[in-house]
Amino acid sequence: RDGSIDVVIGTHRLLGRDVRFKRLGLLVIDEEQRFGVKQKERFKKFKAEVEVLTLTATPIPRTLHMSLLGLREISMIMTPPVDRLAVRTYITRQSEAVIEEGVRRELARGGQVFYVVPRVQGIEEHAVRLRKLVPEARVIVAHGQMPVELLEQAMVDFVEHRGDVLVSTTIIESGLDIPRANTMFIARADMFGLAQLYQLRGRVGRSRLRAHCYLMVQALERLTPDARRRLEAIQRHAELGSGFNVASQDLEIRGAGDLLGARQSGYIQAIGFEAYARILAEAVAELRGDPILREHDPEMVFDAPAYLPESYVADVGQRLDFYRRLSGARDVDEIDEVMAELIDRYGDPPLPAEHLALVMSCKTYGRKLRALALELAGTRFAVRLGPETPLSAEAAVALHRETKGRLRLAGERVVATVPAATGDDRSRQLRMCVKALAEMVART
Structure with a gap:
């Protein structure tokens, strides 16, 4: 209380109302998952600007979600102790x-x-x-x-x-x-x-x-x-240092809980978890003064069979998880990571799975273009532009000139001619669509 002690190590007893700190500057919470919300908030009341460091191998869903949203900083130690073997x-x-x-x-x-x-x-x-x-x-x-x-x-x-x-x-x-x-x-x-x-x-x-x-x-x-x-x-x-992966899976299974309430897990029933997370992330960005880019998923019209066959990924839960990760990928690199995991666990993907990855790649580029729709029919691939598409008329003309007419502006659409394809050639056709979109994004 008089400031004569620099470091205090204790249990929940430090939460007692009779415990006072003269100039508390740093709070370290070990085994964070064993504390409740009210207990941790009680610590914060000791001092408005106290620095808080929480240590845990498996953060509770609420804490992990706050970190992923940027409300808390997160640092991961992935290196296991020397000579340890996976259990x-x-x-x-x-x-x-x-x-x-x-x-x-x-x-x-x-x-x-x-x-x-x-x-x-x-x-x-x-x-x-x-x-x-x-x-x-x-x-x-x-x-x-x-x-x-x-x-x-x-x-x-x-x-x-x-x-x-x-x-x-x-x-x-x-x-x-x-x-x-x-x-x-x-x-x-x-x-x-x-x-x-x-x-x-x-x-x-x-x-x-x-x-x-x-x-x-x-x-x-x-x-x-x-x-x-x-x-x-x-x-x-089972690998050493996989606590973050376990915590992420726990977040998916149990939900994120209430950021301003006492629940440390549970789903946001009213609007759905992903919608809630997106709205919250936009609110945080607005308070910070960061630019807010509200995502718009373009309408996808592809006549290619694009899915994960049951014969490839038998477990329905695993299939749904991979679908979610592919559809939510922010860029092509994330899609490549998911596909690398699929190949590592299930072997080379069949054509429908390969098509799915390519279609999702088109979707990520379509988001960046703020496109209203992506349409592939026969040999014609059209990108319907929206009012927020960051592609000026000058850029569209330059695109037409630099691609020697392979990409051209037709009304509110950028149209690309791709080779006709059936069966195995469909992947090559989809790759042409991905390439066309990448060229458009590069000029925005």
Whole structure:
């Protein structure tokens, strides 16, 4: 209170109304995902101009969304610690055979095992079952409802390797660094949030040994769509430093929450998430004095088959995700990145998928031109210009001259002649359309 202490490290106790700071200048919030909105806003009230630095491996949707909108600055550390290996992650049915094999394999190399359950109720039953499956394993139980002395002793025993398997709730989610523990089983993994799963998995793989994480469910076919997406996301993003990707997936699944309210996740039901995000981004740009370019999606009239075949991307959720990313791409580079990911995961794209990428490339150029419509019929490709199209009459004349008549102005349209095409030649025809649009954009 009198300013004699320069640095204070504390828990939620620092939120107490009897705690006063003379000249608070910097606030560092570690494990940001464990704090609520009201708690973080309480910190801000200490001083109007306090600098805030939040640290987290998996930012909550609200915080991540604010960063993506430019309301908060974001910095990512993508480099993993030296000699660390990615944790191999498996989605499997609850199976005693899998558990026994995994525990015995870890014990054989002198390691330890985490066994995480979603609730305190029934935790002793899990421990009894483990003792029967692997009698030689020393099983320790730890959960938040234990007396403090017993909980502390259980954790100390495990850290000092007086136990082989720790059966616990999510109290181990953060703060533990036990390099010897390199296998984890998560029972009823479908009951955990995506950020929780990522934080829990981070308890293993903290040495040079390959770690294993088993996400166990009762029945794969009975998973809810959101639960399946969470599990598939945590399995897919297994590489070190992938916390940002996990958080982005969490944002997509749970929504962004209220920027001015207390909810840290949830969809904007009234107008839709993407419309809400666009309106908010425009408001932020207006307050900052930045130019506001309201996007206009041109009407697309293409007679080419452009889609992701089910035979190429079987999962409907994945197809929808790729459609969303392609349609929302800001430039051709983003489209190329999405297509590179598709090729990496599913192999060379069939013609309809290749056509889709080319059509979306045309769309991004059409947005930049503020075009009203893009039309491809036969050998004629027409770009219908809008009142906001940044293409002057002089530029259109120069375009006609420099392309030797290949692009010409016809009324309110710029018309290009492209080669006739069917089947495999359709991609070449679409590339000509992309090239024509790129030449137009270059002169705006």
